[in-house]
Amino acid sequence: MSILKPKGRLSLCADYVREGSRLADIGTDHGYLPIALCQSGKIPSAIACDINPLPLRSAQENIAKFGFSEKIQTRLSDGLKEVSSDEVDDIVIAGMGGELIRDILIAAPWVKDGAKRLVLQPMTHHDDLIRWLYENGFAIIQQAAVLDDGKYYTVLSTHFTRKITPCDPYTALVGKLDLHEENSRGFLNRSLQNLHNKSKGEKSLLPVVQQLEEALHEAE
Numbered sequence: 001m002s003i004l005k006p007k008g009r010l011s012l013c014a015d016y017v018r019e020g021s022r023l024a025d026i027g028t029d030h031g032y033l034p035i036a037l038c039q040s041g042k043i044p045s046a047i048a049c050d051i052n053p054l055p056l057r058s059a060q061e062n063i064a065k066f067g068f069s070e071k072i073q074t075r076l077s078d079g080l081k082e083v084s085s086d087e088v089d090d091i092v093i094a095g096m097g098g099e100l101i102r103d104i105l106i107a108a109p110w111v112k113d114g115a116k117r118l119v120l121q122p123m124t125h126h127d128d129l130i131r132w133l134y135e136n137g138f139a140i141i142q143q144a145a146v147l148d149d150g151k152y153y154t155v156l157s158t159h160f161t162r163k164i165t166p167c168d169p170y171t172a173l174v175g176k177l178d179l180h181e182e183n184s185r186g187f188l189n190r191s192l193q194n195l196h197n198k199s200k201g202e203k204s205l206l207p208v209v210q211q212l213e214e215a216l217h218e219a220e
């Protein structure tokens with residue numbers, strides 16, 4: 001059987017999953033992430049969830065094809081609704097908008113458990129997600145950006161600590177990204193372009209545009 005090796009954004013998600021953890025992959029689609037993690041031996045088992053039957057079927061087919069039907073369960077689930085706290089250690093939610101990821105977390109209050117690790121990869125509105133995490137007692141453990149097929153993405157891992165972190169617009173945009181790292185600057189430059197366009201109609205955004213511009217310039 002061939003080796004499934006995720007690249008780019010999914011590879012970064014895989015890096016942030018803890019060795020030996022029981023995984024829930026929410027919005028699994030093709031199921032490649034849990035398959036690759038079980039195949040590499042990094043995790044013992046996973047629950048691959050999707051809200052739509054068609055992607056779930058494609059995950060089931062891939063899981064069977066790679067020989068992991070014993071280790072990876074599939075579940076039709078809106079977010080984490082069909083998953084219980086005692087079944088999983090780490091949760092990946094990748095390839096969805098930041099607002100949807102936030103809503104999935106709000107609907108599953110049991111994720112507010114410091115022992116759980118959340119690995120999140122928002123496609124849009126990463127700043128709204130980070131603001132919600134900080135204002136609801138989560139800390140970002142790791143965050144990085146990656147260039148994948150010509151586009152920049154960010155992935156973060158987080159857990160509940162109870163501590164509320166005050167979050168201004170700049171903090172929400174930058175999170176824990178290291179501005180000295182090239183991909184982080186690429187990702188934030190793209191955010192800056194979007195903000196710049198938005199600020200033409202929303203003048204209140206101008207201070208954060210300027211703050212981010214200066215920080216990126218200094219870090220170059």
Ligand SMILES: C[S@@+](CC[C@H](N)C(=O)[O-])C[C@H]1O[C@@H](n2cnc3c(N)ncnc32)[C@H](O)[C@@H]1O
Nearest residue numbers: 026027028029050051052055077078079094095
């Ligand atoms: C773009 S795919 C991402 C697939 C994979 N996670 C990745 O990052 O490559 C998004 C998947 O999320 C699923 N999805 C959307 N909303 C969902 C929800 N509320 N709960 C579970 N799955 C959801 C979709 O059906 C789709 O299969």
